[in-house]
Amino acid sequence: MGAPGSFFNRIFPRDGLHLVHSNYAVHWISQVPSSIYDEVGSSMNKGNITVSEASPPSVVKAFRAQFQQDLRLFLKCRSNEVVTNGHMILAVLGTSSMEPRLHWSTKVLSQAITNLVSKGLITKEKAHSFAMPLHFPSKEEVQKIVIEEGSFTIEKIETIVEDAASEVKDVEVRAEAISKAIRAGNEVLVSHHFGDQVWFDLYPELKQAILLHLKNEPVEMFNIIFMLKKIV
Numbered sequence: 001m002g003a004p005g006s007f008f009n010r011i012f013p014r015d016g017l018h019l020v021h022s023n024y025a026v027h028w029i030s031q032v033p034s035s036i037y038d039e040v041g042s043s044m045n046k047g048n049i050t051v052s053e054a055s056p057p058s059v060v061k062a063f064r065a066q067f068q069q070d071l072r073l074f075l076k077c078r079s080n081e082v083v084t085n086g087h088m089i090l091a092v093l094g095t096s097s098m099e100p101r102l103h104w105s106t107k108v109l110s111q112a113i114t115n116l117v118s119k120g121l122i123t124k125e126k127a128h129s130f131a132m133p134l135h136f137p138s139k140e141e142v143q144k145i146v147i148e149e150g151s152f153t154i155e156k157i158e159t160i161v162e163d164a165a166s167e168v169k170d171v172e173v174r175a176e177a178i179s180k181a182i183r184a185g186n187e188v189l190v191s192h193h194f195g196d197q198v199w200f201d202l203y204p205e206l207k208q209a210i211l212l213h214l215k216n217e218p219v220e221m222f223n224i225i226f227m228l229k230k231i232v
């Protein structure tokens with residue numbers, strides 16, 4: 001069933017759902033935390049559009065807190081809609097560690113944006129005021145939030161690690177496939193900040209950044225899949 005509206009609000013009637021599935025969506029947080037911006041709107045997470053190893057602790061804390069607040073709200077809203085003993089299966093993109101680490105997909109997009117700054121095609125200020133509302137949680141982080149929120153029990157939680165587009169052997173074709181997937185997922189937010197036209201320059205930079213990344217590092221998709229049962 002499709003339904004309009006944000007999943008951080010009530011969407012469905014009370015006690016109406018027996019099975020809920022959400023795929024690759026709940027790691028999109030409701031907003032970039034406003035506390036990461038200084039008084040002139042510049043991000044304290046300069047050069048990166050999500051949390052990285054180099055992020056100040058206050059930035060790491062702010063993204064974590066936003067994810068925690070959002071997931072709690074998501075669970076609370078769904079708990080009103082799911083029948084007692086009903087199930088919810090969620091799959092999110094996460095990370096293997098609690099340590100802050102730049103996700104490769106946002107690393108390549110950050111790199112592509114930085115390259116456009118170096119070429120004078122966008123200003124440093126414009127780039128530094130951009131961030132993505134994404135948080136890649138660890139399994140432990142998800143477990144803790146679900147247990148503390150208390151509406152659901154965890155029946156099963158698993159992680160599946162796969163390489164993006166690994167079935168494509170030609171590195172150029174693979175980079176193209178990954179670039180298209182990253183563009184599809186991020187296009188609206190990037191266009192909203194930089195304007196639609198940015199993609200003419202950004203897309204080739206993105207593909208180049210992915211090619212470089214593919215030569216040195218894996219493009220790991222760390223999936224966290226959890227099955228919950230409504231208890232209250």
Ligand SMILES: C[S@@+](CC[C@H](N)C(=O)[O-])C[C@H]1O[C@@H](n2cnc3c(N)ncnc32)[C@H](O)[C@@H]1O
Nearest residue numbers: 005006007008022023024025026028029030185
């Ligand atoms: C990567 S796509 C996944 C789409 C689809 N579930 C799939 O697996 O192919 C992420 C989706 O999450 C949706 N999304 C993100 N935040 C949302 C929110 N607060 N409420 C409802 N949908 C949201 C986006 O609109 C987008 O369709």
